[in-house]
Amino acid sequence: MTSLPAHVGCRLEDIETPALILDLDAFERNVSKMADYAERAGIRLRPHAKTHRCADIARRQVEKGAVGLCCQKVGEAEALVAAGVRDVLVSNEVLDSRKLRRLAALAKTATVSLCFDAPEQVQAASEAAQELDVELGALVEIDMGMWRCGVAPGEAAAALAVLIDETPGLRFLGLQAYEGKAQHLDIYAERKEAIDHAAALVRQSIEAIEKAGLTCQVVGGGGTGTFRFEGESQLWNELQCGSYIFMDGEYAAIKGENGEPYAEFEQSLFVLSTVMSAAAPGRAVVDAGLKSYTLEKGMPTVHGRNEIRLVAASDEHGTLLLPPGLQLPLGTQIKLAPSHCDPTVNLHHTIVCVRKGAVEAVWPVSTRSASL
Amino acid sequence: MTSLPAHVGCRLEDIETPALILDLDAFERNVSKMADYAERAGIRLRPHAKTHRCADIARRQVEKGAVGLCCQKVGEAEALVAAGVRDVLVSNEVLDSRKLRRLAALAKTATVSLCFDAPEQVQAASEAAQELDVELGALVEIDMGMWRCGVAPGEAAAALAVLIDETPGLRFLGLQAYEGKAQHLDIYAERKEAIDHAAALVRQSIEAIEKAGLTCQVVGGGGTGTFRFEGESQLWNELQCGSYIFMDGEYAAIKGENGEPYAEFEQSLFVLSTVMSAAAPGRAVVDAGLKSYTLEKGMPTVHGRNEIRLVAASDEHGTLLLPPGLQLPLGTQIKLAPSHCDPTVNLHHTIVCVRKGAVEAVWPVSTRSASL
Known part of the structure; x- marks a missing residue:
């Protein structure tokens, strides 16, 4: 119809x-520029599919070296795997057992991970994973002060990591540490300061988790407004930028290091x-x-x-x-x-x-x- | 998927x-209440499908006495006709010849009309109608001060009506006169005053058109915030309300005659x-x-x-x-x-x-x- x-x-x-139209030359330059940055910085790139919800774009990002994609919803993860993406992170909490079973089903053919900030959710995900006889990767999301999801950094993060590690069907991978409210601060120094602060929370959490005897293989986060700060932090090792492929008025309004347009x-x-x-x-x-x-x-x-x-x-x-x-x-x-x-x-x-x-x-x- | x-x-x-969930009891009471009002007031009801974009709802509105539906886009009109609605008004200007041909094709099996505010558009619609050997109903949209479409009320409206009347493939039906900016004025007296003012513009346009020897069979307009004023005006004869079936925060904020919640x-x-x-x-x-x-x-x-x-x-x-x-x-x-x-x-x-x-x-x- x-x-x-x-x-x-x-x-x-x-x-x-x-x-909705896309200037392909500009889009391809954007995709390459971020891929080149990640390669030079020696950091993994896992672009966010919530920006585009488009299999054709996901495939291009993987071709340019992305280790996989992240997304916010199970429905998005399903579409990404159907499009051939082999490694998907739901960078979000999933609680509903029906959604968790769908996610576990995806793990039959792809590497699938998701975020956690509550023991109830650990229990529910474990049941789904065991039912489908798969293993789901698990990141502990820490609260970066953006008034959304995440446990408190430090001890609380470590306690949840330990619970995950002890729970069948789940594999503790590391931290989800996205500082969303920093992305659109228009002044460069303010964005830098926000990520410096975020880095302290990440460091505190990594140390608490290591003290509990576990290792953070993955520390994910970063966005189009701040990715260089995370990239050079020696803490984050996976960037989750999304908007860089398209840009928009909100990002056009932020400023570079010397006050120039970004x-x-x-x-x-x-x-x-x-x-x-x-x-x-x-x-x-x-x-x-x-x-x-x-x-x-x-x-x-x-x-x-x-x-x-x-x-x-x-x-x-x-x-x-x-x-x-x-x-x-x-x-x-x-x-x-x-x-x-x-x-x-x-x-x-x-x-x-x-x-x-x-x-x-x-x-x-x-x-x-x-x-x- | x-x-x-x-x-x-x-x-x-x-x-x-x-x-998205719908409380069916409340929805049905809303549908019936507006249908009953239109019947008592002796005015035709042509609810706006842009609100719901849903064939099941359109059919229920017609079952309750609506003379047809209106919509803003040709794609909506196609879906309504496919759903069995026999009379559709695109309460909007259509300029693209491809869209006009699609609309003309619909007129093979349904009564189809649309709005006009420019001679170029009259020409383009006439060509499409003649090509498909159909007749399209035509309303002249008048500018009600909402900073959108429409010719100036009065002489300009009459001139366009005459042009339409002289143009093959089109049948002049009357006026599109929607006072959109009045719908959400929170004070009752302000909404009434706005429609009193709109009525003067409609009256002036009807008189100019009659002076030019034509008749306005249809005068369409009205919305959920003002429909009683149009309904009792003796000028409008077709109500195009949309939101009454669902309501929303914007309408919840307006006040009734004595300052009570609407x-x-x-x-x-x-x-x-x-x-x-x-x-x-x-x-x-x-x-x-x-x-x-x-x-x-x-x-x-x-x-x-x-x-x-x-x-x-x-x-x-x-x-x-x-x-x-x-x-x-x-x-x-x-x-x-x-x-x-x-x-x-x-x-x-x-x-x-x-x-x-x-x-x-x-x-x-x-x-x-x-x-x-």
Whole structure:
């Protein structure tokens, strides 16, 4: 039933809108740049699939040296394994025994691990693993002060590690230590300070775990805003960056070391829209609204046309404010750069891949809405 | 690949989360209440399908007397006709000739109309209709001051009506006159005043059109916040309300005539979530985040538990702030009432219908992401 916005070989101007489009050259440079960094830094890269939910992208990341992918949901893990990814971490707690059995089933054919912050969960995962006769890798998530999941760093982390180590069906691997709230601090020194603080929590936890006689093989974390700090910490050994492949308005707003715009990665993802109403002076209305991009991190920007601003959005409309004297003819294509890439991708069936003005591929967003 | 959150007959507590659930009793009362109002007021009801994107709901609305449905996108119209709806209005401008041909194809088996605010669009729609040898109904959309689509009321509306009337393949039907910005004004008198003002614009347009020798058979508009004003105006004759079936936080915030909460319709739609982390005192983390509800109109509220607030959300997490002393055990189900129903429904594959604690049906969100 659902129409596709484009077919391979068609020109950019023939894409039906609204459509999520990807600048393939910029995307490939982003993928390579992070892969090169990880290789040079001698750190494993396990990119986050929650950003793209796309098997085609996961496969490209693995081809470029990623050790596997991470994701937030069992449904995402299933889609990644179906796409051929051999090593998947659910960087999140899973409690429901039905979900844990699905995860255990995946471990029949792939290396599967997940995070823990409660004994009840250890028990439930162990039962699922034993039932399916598999072993699930286990990371203890530590609370990095982001008001989400995780046990307290130090003794509490060590106690949970010991419990996991003693529990059949689970293999203690190490720590999940993601400092999410540091990623979008706009000042470089503040991001660095946040990761310095996070590093102290990680060190304290590693020491407590070693004191209990266990070893942290894996210390995972890091994001697009801070990965160099984790990469050079000598503590983290697996980076979980996601957004670097696409970028978005939230990351475009952070600053580099000397206050310059953070331009290490390029904006590669856009919502392509078309002016469908221009009946009144001073504004134009495009055919993409709240069902094509999300607003929780602010309005999308108009790519390449700084003089135009998107000022309002309803379900299927976006209103552009035009400077005095400018008119946008009906049919004009407008590229919107999303403010937040992950939930925006999740709104679309496909990613239309464009290179040199032509569509080179149409990738399904394969695990879209796989939040179970 | 995608798992379903529930099967028919299972209990509420066995629904896998996150899941979009519908309180069927409340939903049915909402559907009936609006249908009864329209019947008593002698006004046609054409509910908006952009709210639900669900064939099962559309059919129920038609069974209760709706003359047809309206929607914003051609993909939605296709799904509605496929579901057996015989009369569909795209209450929006369509410009792309490919989309117009799809719409014309629908007119082979259903009554199909759409809105106009530009001569170029009249030309394009006429070509599609003639190519497919059908007639498309045409409403002139007038600008109600909501900074979106529509020609100026009065002479400009009449000029476009005359053009449509003279153009083959199109049948001039009347006016699209939706006052969107009035719907959520929290003070009753302000909503009334806004619709009084809108009525003047409609009257002026009808008079100009009649002066040009044409008749407005249809005057469409109205929403959940203002429908009684349009219904009693003697101007509008077709109501396009959408949200009344579900309600949301935005509508819960508006006030009735005497400042009382606007309780004409009941909250029937919830995102069911589960506490999946409770490792730190003072908070609990549920398994539903930005991929299960949208935030552009504020945070969802915790249904039936006013002492708990959802204070943060990331892709797949929602953090609940708990009052001193309260702990929420892992596995506790939490019902979140969305702040904005339309884009929240669009995030889900299914609507799980619950009555008396058991799942009675699982309805697909059939036109989900049908924004083309």
